[in-house]
Amino acid sequence: xxxxxxxxxxxxxxxxxxxxxxxxxxxxxxxxxxxxxxxxxxxxxxxxxxxxxxxxxxxxxxxxxxxxxxxxxxxxxxxxxxxxxxxxxxxxxxxxxxxxxxxxxxxxxxxxxxxxxxxxxxxxxxxxxxxxxxxxxxxxxxxxxxxxxxxxxxxxxxxxxxxxxxxxxxxxxxxxxxxxxxxxxxxxxxxxxxxxxxxxxxxxxxxxxxxxxxxxxxxxxxxxxxxxxxxxxxxxxxxxxxxxxxxxxxxxxxxxxxxxxxxxxxxxxxxxxxxxxxxxxxxxxxxxxxxxxxxxxxxxxxxxxxxxxxxxxxxxxxxxxxxxxxxxxxxxxxxxxxxxxxxxxxxxxxxxxxxxxxxxxxxxxxxxxxxxxxxxxxxxxxxxxxxxxxxxxxxxxxxxxxxxxxxxxxxxxxxxxxxxxxxxxxxxxxxxxxxxxxxxxxxxxxxxxxxxxxxxxxxxxxxxxxxxxxxxxxxxxxxxxxxxxxxxxxxxxxxxxxxxxxxxxxxxxxxxxxxxxxxxxxxxxxxxxxxxxxxxxxxxxxxxxxxxxxxxxxxxxxxxxxxxxxxxxxxxxxxxxxxxxxxxxxxxxxxxxxxxxxxxxxxxxxxxxxxxxxxxxxxxxxxxxxxxxxxxxxxxxxxxxxxxxxxxxxxxxxxxxxxxxxxxxxxxxxxxx
Numbered sequence: 001x002x003x004x005x006x007x008x009x010x011x012x013x014x015x016x017x018x019x020x021x022x023x024x025x026x027x028x029x030x031x032x033x034x035x036x037x038x039x040x041x042x043x044x045x046x047x048x049x050x051x052x053x054x055x056x057x058x059x060x061x062x063x064x065x066x067x068x069x070x071x072x073x074x075x076x077x078x079x080x081x082x083x084x085x086x087x088x089x090x091x092x093x094x095x096x097x098x099x100x101x102x103x104x105x106x107x108x109x110x111x112x113x114x115x116x117x118x119x120x121x122x123x124x125x126x127x128x129x130x131x132x133x134x135x136x137x138x139x140x141x142x143x144x145x146x147x148x149x150x151x152x153x154x155x156x157x158x159x160x161x162x163x164x165x166x167x168x169x170x171x172x173x174x175x176x177x178x179x180x181x182x183x184x185x186x187x188x189x190x191x192x193x194x195x196x197x198x199x200x201x202x203x204x205x206x207x208x209x210x211x212x213x214x215x216x217x218x219x220x221x222x223x224x225x226x227x228x229x230x231x232x233x234x235x236x237x238x239x240x241x242x243x244x245x246x247x248x249x250x251x252x253x254x255x256x257x258x259x260x261x262x263x264x265x266x267x268x269x270x271x272x273x274x275x276x277x278x279x280x281x282x283x284x285x286x287x288x289x290x291x292x293x294x295x296x297x298x299x300x301x302x303x304x305x306x307x308x309x310x311x312x313x314x315x316x317x318x319x320x321x322x323x324x325x326x327x328x329x330x331x332x333x334x335x336x337x338x339x340x341x342x343x344x345x346x347x348x349x350x351x352x353x354x355x356x357x358x359x360x361x362x363x364x365x366x367x368x369x370x371x372x373x374x375x376x377x378x379x380x381x382x383x384x385x386x387x388x389x390x391x392x393x394x395x396x397x398x399x400x401x402x403x404x405x406x407x408x409x410x411x412x413x414x415x416x417x418x419x420x421x422x423x424x425x426x427x428x429x430x431x432x433x434x435x436x437x438x439x440x441x442x443x444x445x446x447x448x449x450x451x452x453x454x455x456x457x458x459x460x461x462x463x464x465x466x467x468x469x470x471x472x473x474x475x476x477x478x479x480x481x482x483x484x485x486x487x488x489x490x491x492x493x494x495x496x497x498x499x500x501x502x503x504x505x506x507x508x509x510x511x512x513x514x515x516x517x518x519x520x521x522x523x524x525x526x527x528x529x530x531x532x533x534x535x536x537x538x539x540x541x542x543x544x545x546x547x548x549x550x551x552x553x554x555x556x557x558x559x560x561x562x563x564x565x566x567x568x569x570x571x572x573x574x575x576x577x578x579x580x581x582x583x584x585x586x587x588x589x590x591x592x593x594x595x596x597x598x599x600x601x602x603x604x605x606x607x608x609x610x611x612x613x614x615x616x617x618x619x620x621x622x623x624x625x626x627x628x629x630x631x632x633x634x635x636x637x638x639x640x641x642x643x644x645x646x647x648x649x650x651x652x653x654x655x656x657x658x659x660x661x662x663x664x665x666x667x668x669x670x671x672x673x
Contacts (some may be wrong), residue, residue: 002110025272032037036351046115046141046161049150049354049386058397058431058443059147060488060501060541062087062362063416065139070180070670072210073134075189075214075247076223077111077162080134082649083598085499085541086144086158086559088576091652092126092466093279094187094661096216100651101144102503103537103561103575104157107454112161113292117154119316119336119362120290124373124456126653127278127466128332129584131290131318132162133251135180135193135210139163144541145486145503146447147425149401152358152382153451156482165197166206166255167266167296172199175673185640186661187214187245204259204269209252209450216277217242220644220662227611230655243656244285245276255294263299269292270294279658280320280466284329288320300524307355308344313337330368337361353387364455372462372471374415376455379406392460397431397445405452419475444487457511457530463520467653469528470520471513477532482507495553503537510535512572515609526609533567555583555596564604573610576651577603589639590626595619603650613650618660619643633671640664 011080018617045051047061048510062084064072074080078089078097088100106123113132120131143159151159181192193210223234223243227253229236255268274288283462318334342356360380382403403425409420431445460473488501509532518527543557558580563572583596602615624636641663648658 006450026319028534037356039322044564046112046159047143047147049356050344050388052353055490055492056395056433058433058445059486060086060144060443060499060660062142062144063139064142067634067670069137071624071638075134075187075212077130077132077134077140079138081142081160083557083579085501085543085557086561087142087371087540088651089649090126091649091658091660093242093245093277093658094214096122096129096275096277096278098122098126098130099142099158099310100574100576101142101158101160102505102539103563103572104652105574105651106578107154107451107457108157110151110159111157112151112159113314114167114296115161115311116294116312116314116340117336117338117360118162118552119314119334119338120318121320121332121334122362123154123454124332124364125464125466126287127280128320129274129276129286129288129318130496131292133210133249133272133274134162134210135191135212136164136195136208136251136253137162138165138195143213146189146427146429146449146484146505147443147480148425148449148451149384149399149429149447150356150386152380152401152403153405153425153427153449153480154182154449154454156480157451159278164208164251164253165195165265166208166268166270167264168197168199168204168206168255168257168259169264169266169296169298170200170204171259172197172204173201178670178672180668180670182666184666185638186218186664187216188218189214189666194541199259202259206255206257207253209250211250212247213249214247215247217245218662218664219659220265220641221646221659223647223657223659225611225646225656225659227614231611234657238660242279244282245279245658247274247276249274250278250480260299262301263297265297266295275333277467277479280468280654281324283325285323286320287323288318290316290318292316305346306343307346310342310344311340313331313339322368328368330366330370333363333365333367335363341489351387351389353385356384356386358382360504370465371414372464373456373460374412374418375408375410376459377406377408378455380404380452393435395433397429397433400429400431403452404497407452407455407458409455415459416460419459421453421475423479425452425479433648439491439493442487442488443490444485447484447486449482451478453477453511453583459570460530463523463525467528468525469513470513470523470525472527472529473495474530474532477511477530478509479509480507480509480532482510484563494542496546496595498542498546500542502540502542505537507533507535507537509533510565517609533565535563535567537561537563537564551586551588553585555585557581557598565607571605571607573607574651574653575601575603575605576649577601577605577613577615590628592622594622596621600647600650611656613648613655614646616645616647617643618645618647631671631673633669635669636667638666638668640666 035353078098082089147155177196191212251272253270257266384401385400484505539561583600619642644663
């Protein structure tokens, strides 16, 4: 299928000349006259509705933005975040990868865009890409651990909030923007992005555009692992190349806001297209499109009992077609609306807090021979309260959430009569921050979390070719429930810091997909059932940075997850092994260099019918130089997998047929003004 013949792609290309012309005009103006660059605030608000900084949060939050995010970007959201403490990735080849937080993925990790759900189909299947591209993201907040109180049951494992500033939130007088491009790497990537904002202190306009092309991934050795070949006789073919792993995508957005001294009102439209190979099937590609409208406003410092009000709403029209030899086999659609209204009150009885209401309505539809789930309407409604009680330099946090979810399947010739399910998931949390002295602090958070089962956990009944299983849901499921305790010890002294954390989460009915040991007589695929079991997740995380000299920093990081099915006394599948890493960062004037090494240990704690995974060491290096010119232009070169190791992520469903790329070098340039 040609991109030029795709009607939704033609709409995307229609936007591009407007954005490129605007960017050219603004950049020329910026060169012609002096302008003042206004840096947008980078406050991690995802883990706290009161807008506290990361040092003030009870839950552990990692924040990527600015130069650090720019140099870390990968082709998917999962790979961009992979390696952060507690974060791994599903890595279904180089084109589809969702973040995995503390061993939890799919419906337990909520992926948001500007605080509203992405509303794609990536949680349904590992080969479905996330509907947001890292190239246009300005900041990513990662909440590690339960955040169901604020964001619902789909945040039982954590939250990833991708922030793109497509709706300007701050007054802007003049022009700001950025551009970046890169070439090379194991997939011969060719990508670029441009972002421009212009304002007159009242009205602000945003435009962005990006394009991404990759070739089939170059890999060290064979795509099929030695362990898989020995286990089932699969021949070790395709040496040096991961077949059907190329991609071709682009997108863009236009946004505008009215900005005031105490708030803003804004609207944006964005489109994303991505055509990529699925890796698992050599003749199958996915042609994905997502169109999204966002409306947002916020007003602060109101001289009433309600001192702050925030409203967010997004409507998404998502569709992807699975093409086999260019012919449409199955189409997946997800059209939905999600909104939230949040009000912060003035201090009362020493308390600061918010009250919020969230609403969501999505319609999922699958059409074609590989539709293993019926058409489903899902509605969510919830109210929540979050409060903080400062006590000198310490604080206590607490809150609750009450929700109602309906999951209704429709009549179908394939799946039979429609079914209706409703749930009332409720969550509660109590936490605290204790400052030991000016350098040390201790945080702890105790939570009870509930999640309504997803539509595919309830109603799946058919062959899922991407995972090679015949999946069977259970419409009789009750709510998934867990109780968790999270604690973190923090130290900070200037540019030096260290965080050490531990967590323990017990599920009374963890809903997972388990191999039954039987084979479907028609499709000849192993049958896997969604079942509810008792489960325990526990682990450790740490990261830190220490200045060795004025120009040299040492960084350290690591994580470990231990997850057990307590009902069957077995390990849970796809749990990342112990990982330990360290790095050196050197800066001198306009020059900087970085060397990082991450060692993932062998994973022997496997579930039934799951192969063990060998250890690997991933060594990367980066050199960068800021040009001594008026504007902020930086050239960089990034080398990955310097040891040319065979890297297979145990959290990946395709780990035994899809390794990471071989040793390679990528060069790029980034600029902002």
